[in-house]
Amino acid sequence: MSGKTSPPPKKRVERPVLPGGPTRLGVRLTRAQRRNRWLVGAATIGAHVAVFTALFWHYAVPARAPEPPALEVSLIDTPKPTPPVPPDPNEVDTGATVVAPDPKPPMISLPSQSRIQAVVHDDMSDVMSDSALAGAATIGEGGDPGGACNMGRLVQQALRRDSLVRGAVENAHRTGKAIMVWNGDWVRTGAEEGKGLSAVREAILWEVGFAPESCRNTRVHGMVVLSLADGGTRFAVGTGEWRWSDLLGVHPVSR
Secondary structure, eight states, X not given: OOSSOOOOOOOOOOOOOOTTSOOOTTOOOOHHHHHHHHHHHHHHHHHHHHHHHHHHHHHHSOOOOOOOOXXXXXXXXXXXXXXXXXXXXXXXXXXXXXXXXXXXXXXXXXXXXXHHHHHHHOOOXXXXXXXXXXXXXXXXXXXXXXXXXXXXXXXXXHHHHOXXXXXXXXXXXXXXXXXXXXXXXXXXXXXXXXBSOHHHHHHHHHHHHTSXXXXXXXXXXXXXXXXXXTSSOEEEEXXXXXXXGGGGTOOOOOO
């Protein structure tokens, strides 16, 4: 070494430290610097979390199934089908006889219950033949032809005057026939509910009931035939020996 004294070392000039910049060891940070460092660290951590979340989100969340496409519905007016036209039987030869059905079946009218009963019970047993009437006496024969006690003539006139008698004969289908009305008891005619034609029976009973007692009790032998104005419809009354009072059910007291 020379004897000359060396000059003293130069003093290093210190630069100002910026906020948030690096600090020297042993230098105490201010409060603002510490807050800035904390914010920068938090932002860095948040950025890393966001990156990792974006990378693994596809595996963490299951993928949604694709929604089916929407159906498009359109309303279309479809025309009504035309019914098939049957072939003309004259043009199609099938070897069989074609019978066209009747478009409307015929109406069948059923008889009423009363009509059915009339057909079942109308056995015509009350109708007499001409041979059965051969021995019967007609009006004007027997009895008292000119006297007031000709009960046969009185009863016959009463039957001819009564329109109900003619209606009852028509309803019983006995017009033009010989009907047995009374042969010791009233005879049932066809499907009549009671014995004898009701209108004929009432007309006879009315006339006999108001006749004199001596006429009612006159004895009659055999059957008497009464006729309507047409001459064909006849009523047979009587039996072997009887009285007109017998038709009333009243028998004279023997003295």
